[in-house]
Amino acid sequence: MDKNSKKKEIRKEILKHRRSLTEEEIRSGSHAIAEKILSMEVYQKAEAVYLYIDCKGEASVREIYEAALRDDKRIAAPRVHGEDMTFYYIHSMEEDLEPGYFAIPEPKTSLPEATDETALLLVPGVGFDPECHRLGYGKGFYDRYLSAHPKHPTIALALDFQIKEEIPSDTFDVLPDLVVTPTKVYRHS
């Protein structure tokens, strides 16, 4: 099977599994992930955190968002423009977002564009492998963003079922520095 068909197959399988999760599974897994990330120096030293607005069974960034607010860090979230993604600073998930690309809440364009090139960037994903290869929705938004903004430290969040033995990789893939799950931290070699 070619690489893209293989990716499609893995994506389909993981998304199917994701739809069967309970709120409680997502909540407890996301809590364990948040505890790990919040204890890391890379979080504690970050002046800003670029997060994603989780939906449809993705690992939740809520606790990290709340901690970052308390810790007086700047917080930014992505908005899709054509093939690209721009981050905007937000103060509140309740007030600063509106429904956007595929109904994912996105920051309003009246907000200031984020300019913190060394912010800690939290990466969403559909699947990962122990070498930190990442499978997304197949549109390449994070690969393109990270190849244009290479200075961010990056941490991907995943529940354990999202880790597969091997995700086929492409030369343009930009791997996150770490993949954090409720039970493990993966770092590529």
Ligand SMILES: Nc1nc2c(c(=O)[nH]1)N(C=O)[C@@H](CNc1ccc(C(=O)N[C@@H](CCC(=O)O)C(=O)O)cc1)CN2
């Ligand atoms: N929470 C979150 N925000 C994000 C991303 C993400 O992965 N997660 N993105 C990362 O790139 C960007 C948006 N990328 C997306 C790319 C494709 C689809 C998409 O095709 N969705 C379809 C099919 C998914 C499915 O089969 O479930 C859909 O929602 O119907 C959605 C988002 C920016 N914001």
Ligand SMILES: Nc1ncnc2c1ncn2[C@@H]1O[C@H](COP(=O)(O)OP(=O)(O)OP(=O)(O)O)[C@@H](O)[C@H]1O
């Ligand atoms: N740096 C880049 N410059 C231009 N195109 C790119 C770049 N990175 C990825 N792409 C394009 O994006 C498409 C999707 O890539 P890939 O299958 O790796 O997506 P994905 O990582 O699963 O999805 P996503 O990043 O949206 O969550 C590819 O067809 C590729 O051509």
